Amino acid sequence: MLPNTGKLAGCTVFITGASRGIGKAIALKAAKDGANIVIAAKTAQAHPKLAGTIYSAAEEIKAAGGKALPCVVDVRDEQQISSAVEKAVEKFGGIDILVNNASAISLTNTLETPTKKVDLMMNINTRGTYLTSKACIPYLKKSKIAHILNLSPPLNLNPLWFKQHCAYTIAKYGMSMCVLGMAEEFKGEIAVNALWPKTAIYTAAMDMLGGSGIESQCRKVDIIADAAYCIFKKPKSFTGNFIIDENILKEEGIKNFDVYAITPGHPLLPDFFLDEQPVIVTKESATHGALPELKEEEAQPPPKPRSGAVEGTFRIVKDSLSDDIVKATQAVYQFELSGEDGGTWFLDLKSKGGNVGYGEPSDRADVVMSMSTDDFVKMFSGKLKPTIAFMSGRLKIKGNMGLAIKLEKLMNQMNARL
Numbered sequence: 379m380l381p382n383t384g385k386l387a388g389c390t391v392f393i394t395g396a397s398r399g400i401g402k403a404i405a406l407k408a409a410k411d412g413a414n415i416v417i418a419a420k421t422a423q424a425h426p427k428l429a430g431t432i433y434s435a436a437e438e439i440k441a442a443g444g445k446a447l448p449c450v451v452d453v454r455d456e457q458q459i460s461s462a463v464e465k466a467v468e469k470f471g472g473i474d475i476l477v478n479n480a481s482a483i484s485l486t487n488t489l490e491t492p493t494k495k496v497d498l499m500m501n502i503n504t505r506g507t508y509l510t511s512k513a514c515i516p517y518l519k520k521s522k523i524a525h526i527l528n529l530s531p532p533l534n535l536n537p538l539w540f541k542q543h544c545a546y547t548i549a550k551y552g553m554s555m556c557v558l559g560m561a562e563e564f565k566g567e568i569a570v571n572a573l574w575p576k577t578a579i580y581t582a583a584m585d586m587l588g589g590s591g592i593e594s595q596c597r598k599v600d601i602i603a604d605a606a607y608c609i610f611k612k613p614k615s616f617t618g619n620f621i622i623d624e625n626i627l628k629e630e631g632i633k634n635f636d637v638y639a640i641t642p643g644h645p646l647l648p649d650f651f652l653d654e655q656p657v658i659v660t661k662e663s664a665t666h667g668a669l670p671e672l673k674e675e676e677a678q679p680p681p682k683p684r685s686g687a688v689e690g691t692f693r694i695v696k697d698s699l700s701d702d703i704v705k706a707t708q709a710v711y712q713f714e715l716s717g718e719d720g721g722t723w724f725l726d727l728k729s730k731g732g733n734v735g736y737g738e739p740s741d742r743a744d745v746v747m748s749m750s751t752d753d754f755v756k757m758f759s760g761k762l763k764p765t766i767a768f769m770s771g772r773l774k775i776k777g778n779m780g781l782a783i784k785l786e787k788l789m790n791q792m793n794a795r796l
Contacts, residue, residue, distance in 0.1 A: 379600060379604055379632075379637055379638070380604035380607060380608065380627065380630060380632065382407070382410045382411050382607070383411070383611070384411050384412070385411060385610070385611050386408045386411035386412070386413040386475075386607075386610060387411050387412040387413065388412060388413070388414070389408070389411075389413045389414065389474040389475060389523055390413070390414040390415075390416065390466060390470040390471070390472060390473050390474050390475070391404075391405065391408045391413050391414065391415050391416065391474065391475040391476075391477065392416040392418060392462075392463070392466055392473050392475065392476045392477070392510075392514055393405050393415065393416065393417065393418060393476075393477040393479055394418045394419065394451065394453055394477065394478055394479050394480035394506065394510055395418075395419050395479040395480035395481065396415070396416075396417040396418065396419050396432075396435060396477075396479065397417060397419035397420075397421045397430045397431055397432045397434070397435045398421070398428060398429065398430035398435070398581070398582060399430075399581035399582065399599060400479055400529060400579060400581060400599050400602050400603075401419070401477065401479040401480070402430065402435050402438070402599075403599035403600060403602060403603040404477055404479070404602065404603045404606045404607075405417065405435065405439055405444075406438060406439060406442050406444075406603065407600075407603035407604065407606065407607050408444065408475075408607070408610070409438075409439040409440075409442035409443055409444025409446075410442050410443050410444070411443070411444075412443050412444060412445075413444050413445075414444065414445045414446075414447070414469075414470040415436075415439045415444050415445070415446050415447070416447045416449060416462060416465075416466040416470075416473075417432045417435050417436055417439070417446060417447065417448045417449065418449050418451035418453075418459075418462045418480075418510075419432050419435075419449075419450075419451060419480070420450065420451065420452050422450050427582070428582045429582060430582075432448035432449065432450065433448050435448065436448040445470070447465060447466060447469050447470070449461070449462035449465060449466075453480045453501075453502055453505075453506030453507075453509065453510055454501045454502060454505070454506060456509050456513075459506075459509055459510050459513050460513055463513045463514055463517070467517055472517050472520055472521060473514050473517040473518055473521065474518070474521040474522075474523040474524065474525070475518075475521075475523060475524075475525045475526075475527070475610055476510065476511060476514045476518065476525070476526045476527070477527045477528075477529070477606065478506070478507040478510055478511065478526070478527070478528040478529065478530075478553060478556075479529045480502055480503075480506055480507075481502060481503050481529065481550070481553075482495075482498045482499045482502040482503060482549070483499070483546055484498075484499060484543070484545065484546055484779075485542065485543045485546060485768075485779055486543060486545075486546075486779060487541075487542060487543065487544065487776070488544050488545070489776075490776060490777070491543075491544075491545045495545070496545045499545055499546055499549035499550075500545075500548070500549050500552070502549075503530075503549035503550055503552055503553050504548075504549050504552025504553060504555075504556075505552075507528055507530075507552070507553045507556050508552075508556055511526055511556060511560060514526070515560075515564065515568065518567075518568045519564075519567050519568065523610065523614075524567060524568040524569060524614055525568070525569045525570075525571070525609065525610055525612075525614075526557075526560065526568060526569070526570040526571070527571055527572070527573055527606060527609055527610075528553045528554065528556060528557050528570075528571070528572045528573070529553075529572075529573055529574070529602075530550055530551070530553035530554040530556075530557065530572045530573075530574065531550060531551070531554060531572070531574040531620070531649075531650065531651035531652070532554070532572070532574065532620035532622075532651065532652070533551055533554050533555070533558070533620070534651050534652070534653060536653055538653075538771055539650065539651050541771070542768065542769075542771070542774070542775075547651075550651075553572070554572050554620065556570075557570050557571060557572045557618065557620070558618065561617045561618030562618065565617060565618075566614065566615075567614070568614065568617075569609075569612065569613070569614045569615070569616055569617040570617055570618065571609055571616070571617060571618070571619045571620075571621055572619070572620045572621065573602065573605055573606055573609065573621050573623065574620070574621070574622055574623070574649065574651070574652075575597070575601065575602055575622070575623045575624075575649050576622050576623055576624040576625075576648070576649060576652065577595075577596065577597050577624075577646040577647060577648055577649055578592070578595060578596040578597070578646070578647040578648070578649055579596055579597055579598070579599055579601070579602060579649075580592070580593045580596035580597065580598060580599070580640050581599060584596060592647075592765075593640045593641070594640060594641040594644045595644065595645065595646055595647040595763070595765075596639075596640050596646070596647060597635075597638045597639055597640065597646065598638050598639070598640060600638055601623050601624070601627070601635075601638040602623055604623075604627060604632075605621065605623035605624075605626050605627055608626050608627065608629075608630050609621065609626065622652070645763075647763070647765055647766065648766075648769070650769060686719055687719060687751065687752075687755045688715060688719040688720065688723065688751050688754060688755060689719060689736075691754070691755050691758050691759075692723060692725075692734045692735075695725065695734055695758065696732075696733070696734045699727075699731060699732035699733075699734075700731075700732070701730065701731060703727065703732060703788065704727050704728065704729070704730065704731065704732045706784075707727040707781075707784055707785075707788065708727065708728055709727050709728065709744045709745060709778070709781040709784065709785075710724065710725070710726050710727065710728050710739045710741050710742070710743045710744050710745075711724065711725040711726075711727070711743060711744070711745050711746075711747065711781075711782075711785060712724050712738065712739060712743035712745070712746045712747070713725070713746075713747050713748075713749075713754060714746060714747070714748040714749075715748075715749065715750065715751045715754055716748075716749070716750050716751065717750045717751040717752060718751060719751050720750075720751045721736065721737075722736070722737055722738055723735065723736055723737075724737065724738060724739035724743065725785075726739050726740075726741070727788075728741065729741075743777065744777050744778050744781050745775065745776070745777040745778055745781050745782045745785070746775070746776040746777055747773060747774070747775055747782070748773070748774040748775075748776075749767065749772060749773045749774070750772070753767055753772050753773065757773075757789060758789055760789070763786075764782075764785070764786045764789065765786070
């Protein structure tokens, strides 16, 4: 991992969403230098599923060697942003670095995304980033360091990244467009850059999004913290860049990336918006039989599926069902399979004992999954990760995304038998 140099001693770093996860990791890295951290986040009271508040983060920052100012900030509220900025300037004398980390996500397609979710993502991701930057810029202009760092992806216009979750992509790209515009607008005064991970990063929020077991496919938040630290050390002339964490750390001489893995040696899940597969993912997935194909236009046609493979898979699934599985899942899944042995199939994990079969379920499906028969068999046998299939466009999901994620845990339990 990247050692601290003391470069940020006495600097004031304003971080949105810093009560947990990536935001807190960046805060703690800077705190080790003796930086002043403004924790601008919503969580003043503990969340039932997500650990950490602005006050618990403040204690950790102080323990790491920094100073902390916890501020209750919902970035949708311009007044709360302005108040936090004023408090920061009053307490620490200015602002040297802004990290726009606060973000909302809903991986749902257009018809499945409620207006409330659309507004949430647009207002936190794009508008929140814009307003927080606007409030901090007058003070950043006075700083010798003067950095804005947005946790947002490169502006990749491959339709693959729009068709499954259009609203989220627009909202996230809004953050990246702030980088593009503000870097040019404030060139020579403030460095404005974006940072994005090459692979999935494990946080409590990722646990909720990806379900149990997702952590083994992720890297630790430390890799983003180290990459952000590298950026903060750069001069103001380093601006307008869309940086991938692994790339900048390689430039710093880091060679061993296993130290950042939750489970060293395990295949890693590539992050969204990157067409190019991480080398580590491609290499390791090949040894585990996974087929992560993210470039849709280059995807090869699937091999001819085995005759009766889907029926055989469902038979094994049925034999594996139990009241405990049904109780833990409580969902009805419908599969629209193309190719030989395809058609409409269902997996009922609501009825007592569970049930599977050909045709539509008797109750309305909570989740409808569309894919090829070959990919279906590979998913249930552990040769194709559902998350990779979804990200690459090979799996389309309609309905409750949380229940769709629950199915991956069930698949993992059945891999040995399939």
